[in-house]
Amino acid sequence: MLLPIILALETVRVGLAGAGEGRARRQGFLAAVGVTPVPVSENGTLPSIHVLFIAGLDPAIAATLAGRARHAGILVNVEDAPELCDFHVPAIVRRGDLLLTASTGGRAPGLARRVREWLEERFGPEWSGRVEHVGQARAAWRSQGLAPVEVATRTRAMVSEQGWLQ
Numbered sequence: 001m002l003l004p005i006i007l008a009l010e011t012v013r014v015g016l017a018g019a020g021e022g023r024a025r026r027q028g029f030l031a032a033v034g035v036t037p038v039p040v041s042e043n044g045t046l047p048s049i050h051v052l053f054i055a056g057l058d059p060a061i062a063a064t065l066a067g068r069a070r071h072a073g074i075l076v077n078v079e080d081a082p083e084l085c086d087f088h089v090p091a092i093v094r095r096g097d098l099l100l101t102a103s104t105g106g107r108a109p110g111l112a113r114r115v116r117e118w119l120e121e122r123f124g125p126e127w128s129g130r131v132e133h134v135g136q137a138r139a140a141w142r143s144q145g146l147a148p149v150e151v152a153t154r155t156r157a158m159v160s161e162q163g164w165l166q
Contacts, residue, residue, distance in 0.1 A: 022056025055079035082106030092118030096128025
């Protein structure tokens with residue numbers, strides 16, 4: 001069972017341990033979402049972080065580091081080792097503030113990737129502006145004192161009227 005969450009990068013410190021291509025790949029992923037990870041040595045003291053990505057290390061070393069991190073209360077993701085992960089990274093489509101994800105809990109990454117491609121085909125760059133438009137309307141409705149249920153009803157109506165999900 002998985003609990004989908006989105007982490008606020010303003011308050012969550014992310015660490016990265018690894019080597020080679022795996023580390024570079026994970027570094028690129030983190031950079032793409034605006035994260036400069038704290039470097040973590042596989043043998044050193046663990047820094048003050050909340051989340052740790054491990055990639056490109058020998059499986060035994062990765063397992064040991066993951067255990068140490070977990071013992072310290074740090075959530076762990078070990079690339080290509082779902083059994084060592086506290087969380088999995090979904091396939092992502094980002095359109096401004098709209099974030100669409102697909103996950104198989106690490107069981108079938110190729111399927112998640114294909115679903116991401118399908119989402120990319122259907123949710124183009126215009127969705128960034130749509131999020132902005134709905135966000136402004138929502139703020140106006142809230143400032144008028146409308147109840148959350150009415151704001152949700154109006155949002156659904158706006159999306160339907162615009163035909164955005166046809």
